[in-house]
């Protein structure tokens with residue numbers, strides 16, 4: 001699913017064919033469109049669109065262009081509009097010193113009053129900023145600590161500002177402008193910003209992406225924005241869609257994928273969500289809370305754990321992926337027979353497999369599972385976590401003897417000729433250097449540091 005977070009579908013350009021525009025959006029895989037109002041009259045239109053189209057959500061607010069008549073009493077109307085269940089934000093609001101259609105002071109007081117409203121009713125705000133970077137930043141900064149979250153739409157300020165916004169937990173979106181010939185600076189921004197804070201938008205009817213530039217823009221074209229982001233960031237189209245949609249879910253609470261995912265693509269590989277069960281209870285493991293990776297909900301009840309055949313159907317041709325990785329929010333070897341059956345299928349069909357594990361598989365299965373691996377498991381990645389036995393036990397809330405178990409498992413895998421990588425999470429208090437020494441110098445395996453969020 002992909003989401004267009006900014007489309008002014010109430011513009012007269014859509015009067016003739018809005019039904020078809022929405023149908024085309026659905027056909028393109030768009031699950032939600034956020035339509036931000038620009039003045040009180042369009043707030044009313046936005047509400048009507050929310051009622052008429054299932055995939056339309058609204059934002060209500062006064063655009064900086066329309067603030068010349070700004071009156072504090074507008075807040076009462078906006079608050080009333082915001083009560084509609086499909087209104088998910090206050091917007092679009094902000095500052096525009098390029099066109100200067102409204103006096104600066106009016107723009108600023110309207111902007112502040114609407115941010116106050118957003119913060120008091122716990123809705124995010126959609127921000128328009130054109131040539132007003134410093135004032136926009138100063139005003140947003142003044143809301144730090146209030147819990148207010150904002151979405152900077154059609155972003156074209158500096159990377160430094162973008163990083164500051166992201167560090168405050170705000171979100172940024174780009175339009176078809178990232179496809180324009182002379183937009184190298186914006187593409188550079190896209191390249192440098194973390195996808196976990198980016199969203200997609202069209203800004204319809206404006207900002208039509210290449211190759212449709214010059215025509216009226218519409219939500220279906222958000223696909224081209226996603227494709228461009230995938231190209232710039234070297235990600236797959238599916239990953240851009242799922243991660244940006246998840247960001248929309250986090251900010252606006254819409255478009256969540258409620259069904260749990262049994263597989264999820266990441267980089268060029270396909271990850272297999274085998275179980276949420278685990279024999280450990282690591283302090284840094286979030287499997288009991290959100291269990292979401294890149295927009296894929298990996299919550300899996302024991303009663304819903306599928307058989308190997310179901311995963312095999314989802315994998316299809318394993319050669320499409322760099323590797324098939326057994327990894328989820330749980331310890332895959334708890335379902336070792338299922339892992340093995342899937343691996344046999346993958347190997348028989350020309351694919352590669354990797355097992356990510358805590359290294360307790362033989363203990364869990366009460367037998368040496370490593371002897372099953374040659375020919376079926378191509379690589380094993382073991383969570384070393386730390387070189388210290390006591391710290392291992394504390395981190396995993398498990399008996400110290402499991403540290404020895406994990407070390408001996410890793411050694412056995414290596415001796416069977418399967419490449420092993422041991423990993424640690426770069427949390428404070430972890431002695432990375434000693435962990436590296438243990439893995440590389442003592443055990444002779446590879447070593448990797450995973451980042452801790």
Ligand code: SF4
Nearest residue numbers: 278280282285330358
């Ligand atoms: S071993 Fe892995 S799945 Fe199990 S609790 Fe630790 S981090 Fe979570």
Ligand SMILES: [Zn+2]
Nearest residue numbers: 092128153154
């Ligand atoms: Zn705008």
Ligand SMILES: [Zn+2]
Nearest residue numbers: 006008092203
């Ligand atoms: Zn807009």
